[in-house]
Amino acid sequence: MRCWFHGLCTFLLLLCWRTGIAGDLLGGVGRASIVPSTPIFLSGYAVREKVSQGVAHPIQAKAMVIRADDGQQVVILTTDLLGIPHHLSERVAERLMEKHGVLRSQLMLNASHTHAAPMIWPSLSIIAEYSGDDQRLVVQYGLQLAERMVEAVDAAFSSLQPVRLSIGTDSAGFAYNRRLPSPAGFINSQNTAGPVDRQVPVLRMESLQGQVLALLFGYACHNTTLGGDNYQICGDYAGFAQSYIEEELHGSIALFMTGCAGDQNPYPRGTMALARQHGRSLxxxxxxxxxxxxxxxxAEIRTAREETALALRPYPTERYLSDLTGENKYLQRRARLYMEAYNKGWDIDTYHYPVQAIRLGREFTILALAGEVVVDYSLRAKREFPDAGLFVAGYSGEVMCYIPSKRVLLEGGYEAEDSMIYYGMPGPFDERIEEQVFEAIRKVMRRVRR
Ligand SMILES: [Zn+2]
Known part of the structure; x- marks a missing residue:
C-alpha cells in the first residue's frame, strides 16, 4: 500500500515538473505616458529639420511583472521609442534594482522602433545639428523618461495578483524584406523574395477569474509606416495595434515587442492611414x-544574461583624419567623435553586446538581442532551438546600431555599413559577428533550459 502511494506521489511530482505547474504565479501590469510636455526633435530620419507638431497617438511605457513562488521574477518593459540608449537602460536598471530588487538578467527592455518618438540624447545625434536649446530639451526629456519607465514598473509591482499565463501564435502579412539586390548593390526597397519572419507570438496574462490583464505580442518589422515628412508624435503601426487590442479587451494592457526587424519594412508605407491599417492587421x-x-x-521562471565583445573591423586613423577634411558632414561628425575617443585611449575596436533569455514554464522563451538585429538571427535561432517556443526580440536592452548577420555583412549595404556612420559607430563589424552572438545565445539558452 505504502509503495503504491509513494509511486503515485512520485508520478504526480514528475507530472508537475514536466508541465511546470509546480507553483503559483503572481503578475501585474502598469503603464506611464511618455509623451513629451513640449514640442521636441523626433528621431530616426535624417531629413527632419524642425521639432514635433502635435500628437497623433499617445506614446507609452508599459510594464509586465511575473513572479514565481520560488522568488524568481521577470520585468518586461516595452516602450514606444526608437531605441533605448545604453545610459538610459543602465539608469532604469539601477533604479529598479534599488526599488524592487530586480536583477539585470530579470529586466527585459524593448523599444518599438517608432520613428515618430522623441530623440534621446545622444543616440543618432550625428544625423542633425542641434542648437543648445534643442539639446537641453532632449536631455531633459531623457531624464523624465527614465522616471516614467520606472513608474510603469512601480504600477505593475503594486498590482501583483495571482495569474495564469498562456501562449499562442498567428501571423501578419505586411512585413517584407527591404534589402533589394540591384546593379548598384543592395538598396533599401521592397524585396518580396527576401527572408522574413511574420510570426505573431502572444503571451496572455489573466486573473484566476479569467479577466485578461495583459497581452504581450511581437512582430519582426520596422515601425516605419510613417516617413520623415511626419512630424506628429506617434507609436506608428505598433502603437495603433496596442490601442486596438486595448479597445477590444477593455481593462487590459497590450504590450508590443519588436522582433528581428533590422532588414524588414512594412509595405505599403508612407501615410497615417497605412500605419492604422497595419496596426489593425496586427x-x-x-x-x-x-x-x-x-x-x-x-509557473517556472528562468532568466540569463551575457555580454559578449563583438569585434569591429579596423578603421585606420588616417581614414578618420581624411573623413574630417572631407565633404560628407556625417563622416566628419563621426570622425570627430572617434578621434577624441582614440586620443583618450578608449576602446574603439569592440562593442560589449548584451544577450538575454527569459523562459516561462517549458512552453515559452523570449530571446532578447540588443540593436537593430536582422531577421537571419530569428530564423537561425528557431532552427537551433525548435522546441523552445521561441520568440526572438531585437531592439532589446539597448539600441546602438544594426546587428547584421554574416550574409548581410558580406552583401554590404545600409544595414551592414552606412548605418554605422549615422549611429556614430566605428566599423563595420567583423565577419565573426554572427558566430560571436550565437555563442552568447547558446550560453543563455543553456542556462534557462537547465
Ligand atoms: Zn531602424
Whole structure:
C-alpha cells in the first residue's frame, strides 16, 4: 500500500515538473505616458529639420511583472521609442534594482522602433545639428523618461495578483524584406523574395477569474509606416495595434515587442492611414490567437544574461583624419567623435553586446538581442532551438546600431555599413559577428533550459 502511494506521489511530482505547474504565479501590469510636455526633435530620419507638431497617438511605457513562488521574477518593459540608449537602460536598471530588487538578467527592455518618438540624447545625434536649446530639451526629456519607465514598473509591482499565463501564435502579412539586390548593390526597397519572419507570438496574462490583464505580442518589422515628412508624435503601426487590442479587451494592457526587424519594412508605407491599417492587421492577428484555445504556461521562471565583445573591423586613423577634411558632414561628425575617443585611449575596436533569455514554464522563451538585429538571427535561432517556443526580440536592452548577420555583412549595404556612420559607430563589424552572438545565445539558452 505504502509503495503504491509513494509511486503515485512520485508520478504526480514528475507530472508537475514536466508541465511546470509546480507553483503559483503572481503578475501585474502598469503603464506611464511618455509623451513629451513640449514640442521636441523626433528621431530616426535624417531629413527632419524642425521639432514635433502635435500628437497623433499617445506614446507609452508599459510594464509586465511575473513572479514565481520560488522568488524568481521577470520585468518586461516595452516602450514606444526608437531605441533605448545604453545610459538610459543602465539608469532604469539601477533604479529598479534599488526599488524592487530586480536583477539585470530579470529586466527585459524593448523599444518599438517608432520613428515618430522623441530623440534621446545622444543616440543618432550625428544625423542633425542641434542648437543648445534643442539639446537641453532632449536631455531633459531623457531624464523624465527614465522616471516614467520606472513608474510603469512601480504600477505593475503594486498590482501583483495571482495569474495564469498562456501562449499562442498567428501571423501578419505586411512585413517584407527591404534589402533589394540591384546593379548598384543592395538598396533599401521592397524585396518580396527576401527572408522574413511574420510570426505573431502572444503571451496572455489573466486573473484566476479569467479577466485578461495583459497581452504581450511581437512582430519582426520596422515601425516605419510613417516617413520623415511626419512630424506628429506617434507609436506608428505598433502603437495603433496596442490601442486596438486595448479597445477590444477593455481593462487590459497590450504590450508590443519588436522582433528581428533590422532588414524588414512594412509595405505599403508612407501615410497615417497605412500605419492604422497595419496596426489593425496586427491587432487582428493577436485577437485570432486570443479567440482560440491557448497553451497554458507553467509557473517556472528562468532568466540569463551575457555580454559578449563583438569585434569591429579596423578603421585606420588616417581614414578618420581624411573623413574630417572631407565633404560628407556625417563622416566628419563621426570622425570627430572617434578621434577624441582614440586620443583618450578608449576602446574603439569592440562593442560589449548584451544577450538575454527569459523562459516561462517549458512552453515559452523570449530571446532578447540588443540593436537593430536582422531577421537571419530569428530564423537561425528557431532552427537551433525548435522546441523552445521561441520568440526572438531585437531592439532589446539597448539600441546602438544594426546587428547584421554574416550574409548581410558580406552583401554590404545600409544595414551592414552606412548605418554605422549615422549611429556614430566605428566599423563595420567583423565577419565573426554572427558566430560571436550565437555563442552568447547558446550560453543563455543553456542556462534557462537547465
Ligand atoms: Zn531602424
Amino acid at each position: 491587432a487582428d492577428a493577436v485577437m485570432r490567437v486570443v479567440n482560440r484555445p491557448m497553451t497554458p504556461v507553467g
